[in-house]
Amino acid sequence: MKKILCILIFLNTFFLAAQGLERVEPPFWWSGMKHNTLQLMLYGKDIARNTPEMEGVTIKNVRKTENPNYLFVTVNTEDVPEGKYVLRLKRGKKEVSRYTYEFRKREEGSALRKGFDSSDVMYLIMPDRFANGDPDNDSSPEMTEKADRSKQGGRHGGDIQGITDHIDYIRELGATTVWSTPLLEDNDPEYSYHTYAQSDVYRIDPRYGTNEDYRRLADELHKNDMKLVMDYVTNHWGAEHWMIKDLPTYDWIHQFSDVDTSLLPERSLKVGYANSNYRMETQYDPNASGIDRKYCVDGWFTSTMPDLNQSNPLVLNYLVQNAIWWIEYAGLDGFRVDTYSYNDKEAIAQWTKAIMDEYPYFNIVGEVWLHDQAQIAYWQKDSRIGALQDFNSNLPSVMDFTLHDAIGTVFNEDEATWNEGITKVYGNFVNDFLYPDVNNLLVFAENHDTQRLNHIYNKDLQKYKMAMAVVATVRGIPQLYYGSEIGMVGNKDKGDGDIRRDFPGGWKGDDNNAFTAAGRTAEQKEYFDFTSKLFRWRKDTPVIHKGKTKHYLPENNVYVYFRYNDKDTVMVVVNNSNEDQTLKTERLKESIGRFAKGKEVISGKNISLGEMTIAPKTVWIMELE
Template sequence: MLKRNRISNETTSLRNTSLSVITSFVTILPVFCVYSYQENNLDVYPPNWWAGMQHAEVELMISGENVADDKVLVSEGNVQIKQSRALDSENYLFVTLDIADASPQELVLSLKDEDGSSRDIHFSLGKRAQGSSARKGFGPEDAIYLIAPDRFANGSVGNDNIEGYKDKVDRSFKGGRHGGDIQGISNNLDYIKEMGFTQIWTMPMLENAMENYSYHGYSTTDYYNIDPRFGSNDAFIELSKKANENGIGVIMDMVLNHIGSEHVWMKDTPSSDWINNYGQFVGTTHKRESLHDPHAVASDVKGFSDGWFVATMPDLNQRNPHLANYLIQNAIWWVETANLSGIRVDTYSYPDKGFLSQWTNRIMKEYPNFNIVGEEWSVNPAITAYWQAGSQRHDDYDSALPSVMDFPLQAAVVKALNSEESWSSGFISIYETLATDFLYGDPNNLVIFADNHDMSRIFTQLNHDKAKWNMAMTLFLTTRGIPQVFYGTEILMGNEGTEDHGIIRSDFPGGWPSDSDKNAFSGKGLSDDELWAQKRIKNLLALRQSHPQLFKGKLKHYAPVDGVYTYFRVVDDTADTSDQKLMVILNKKSVDLPLAKYAEVLGSDVSITRVSDGQIFNASETLSLPVMSANVFIVQ
């Protein structure tokens, strides 16, 4: 049986085991007694909080045997108990603290039972570090590296298998745990930095105490503890600190829609409506269009939002206000505790719509410069745009979500590169998709990507064609938006002949001590093509770091003609040649291209420098470009 974080009247050790980790923004408060056990135990979530938050209350979920009928008193200070409420289970009590005027302090909450016995909870209200609320989230000048932590690097073999966890390491099994962990990521931050990535997004690393297929992390069984096979809360905090010191932010993948079937809530549910469909499996329809369809019937909306993905992923009912509070506070707790620069939300549109508005507004009110990206897997821009803050929408829905994953552009790029050029196919797919950017509140804040952990790798999607891969990656690293690159894409990793996720998420070569023949971190054993691809990504990312203003600027593109698609990144709307610009040309056939045709944006009295070889051209020249090429130029 797993032993979780316990707090009791038998000990005050939690009060004395805090660790201050100083980062650029946040003082990290406590080292948690993860998996420690004490008698007369009570669990409390969140395990600590902070004075000086925008929201004047914090609601504690207290769980323990027969705690629901306990009377709660607070020891001292300017903190008041606003509400104490039990739901259906006799083992949960929800206590709301009014902390509007609270100063940092150690609270003692006394829980008194009607039989005269009592139990104490020591609860810390910490001091927020200067600048916490003003933290800057990831943005258009950044580049995100997406990592499957179990498959990236094994930095500590000692946590490969943990007593009490059924899913053991089996590197030969595509769906098994392979041993990658937080230490493996930390050990290779130099590689990530040298490649030019400025943000890390990992698949979830919270506890997934599932019997099998637990490596992916999307079946949460504990929202407040890192899975020990990845490391610990302290290890995650230290990773964030070390990444920050290297100029790299950390984005946390959060799952609001569902939990794992081994979560303690499935054994003792706080209320009968905590899980959708009263805890019984009913599959979701996946018909996200029902949320927007003016002709939809209510049962279709319910079938989408309340249905489960699979039987092992119970669907949460965020309409329950206590569950909603739990999820909101959990997100804020991790931002403060681990000094996050962003959040990625899994299956964004599946939870209750009203809750999503509440969740995003609470977080963005707490951190006005923060960034959150939601996964809405639709290739219809009208559907994805609906969720982004500032977008025009068909109703008065209040969304504070800053960013959305740009699935429409990903699909358009693959379609364009795998199609013959004509008036209705080829590059026109990209052009037409970008032309719908008027739907978005902020198209430059969309997260764009060639592939991710849930789809075939881009090299495979493009039929293992290096030239097409080069065009795709050049576009995604230079067009509008915030680029995300899936680990291994930089070395042409593929999944030929299968769409199995365990193969798509194959081990990164060199991440295991036994990987003696091939190491992508050092370059040992990589083929010439793999080394070329790695260098290409590195050079394009270096351009983003040397010219950040351009990537925060506007996109100007010309309609594709005869297999040539040309676009510019400019700091503003003007064609003033004194402003530096970026010009990108993608062409499917060899072409002699007079630069004068782009004078409207390029200007006439300028020179352009090709990034790949440093060759300089004048605006009056004609470029001779080989078949299937992707060229990037700095305009000066």
């Protein structure tokens, strides 16, 4: 009898353990948030058989799904003070599991945090390729892919500590804001270094560091009066995400019932996968067919990136809370949202609004990779174009891809025609009337998905200078891509890894350390000194941040524009031709007015505003006096 009793006790203990909580997300929260409800996602074997109770906190709703391993518990957080509260799971009267849930105190002024804006310069870093601050975390026993710097598409060991170690370098460059490509866990067996196929969205990938390391990076940037932007992914997760392996609901991701899964690549999930057609215009095209729109929005970005169904309220709420959790936990100053326009547009507008309601001075820039200003403008908050379809994205900032397109070709076009040469840059700003807020556009010459600027222009420093001068002086928020400021190249045609090369000096034993003035080659120094002087000047020049623009039709491949306010005027002259050009300043009188000369920002020379002759492939930036 005693033996039978022991067996029964063992079986009961085993059964109760099996009912335990494996995960609670968000893992903790804050008191005093504007949103006064919180949806807790509880996960564990057959957890739905239990009833949740929470001392001192009112449970408003308990949602079960077809998967018994999940419970979604909505609690009322209004007037819940900071402290620890016991969450119990009960089977009848018996407690089978408990979790101590913490509501933390918010940092003072958290809700009023100020996001990045047009006074900032954003520096884009691919963390795996920037600097290896902690070689001990290059590989992790928890993660499948190990470090192998010999592989172009492998993990090279760059990490959060590497960024933190080089904040002084970034500040010296004139940048005020760091945008790092994603840092959350990505357990893909290969190509995981880009981290867009995330496997746990509450955890920093251990090969980059820890959650605490990320928070420390934000703190160090803030000490230097700098900001941190997280690259956030709402459209998809990776196939290795733990929830994808045990879906809470069938429609947590988009699935296609008529797909032959035997045709999928080996690593693909054997579910109803269909690839996106990538035709984002179907989101607003009044003539689009339903099937085309479905395959844009519901189709997967790749077969290893399951497409999240934001129109499922459980998914949407999970993403909203996860985003707010990272803002509050890490002290973030902004988001860059990957593949923004591939999401269900109504749902992503709700996601964006929820975040901006909680943090009204925050900023979010969406990747809307389109090649027409009207189509890009559709996605910016309060767009009159979107309003024609009763749509408002609530998205404060979009990326100026049409300017990027122009910059990527124009400086190789030596002869001006009706639509080639520097006229392409002029033409981009003709359409500024389409945007609700031109100062909140992200302007850039390149990023981690495009050709390197110095590859396009074959390391022609003069063409680099013209491109950077335009990015630095037009309306909007300039974004730089790591390494270009020292002349780094890369050819996307050879693979994405080639445009994401290791920054020289970021690894112990590198032959060349471009992080220091003494370690730079003569060529690297020339690139860096120009870039640093340009963007440090911009940092202290408010007329560029918020001033108005007046520009003049290009003549002889020369473009002239002015940034001005009631106090200051800056004149920019870009000679894109292969010959000296003499400016006819008479037609510029409405902008030059009483000014007699200008001080050129980079050279420091004074230039008379009478007859001006500018050398070929040259840019002048002049503060008028």
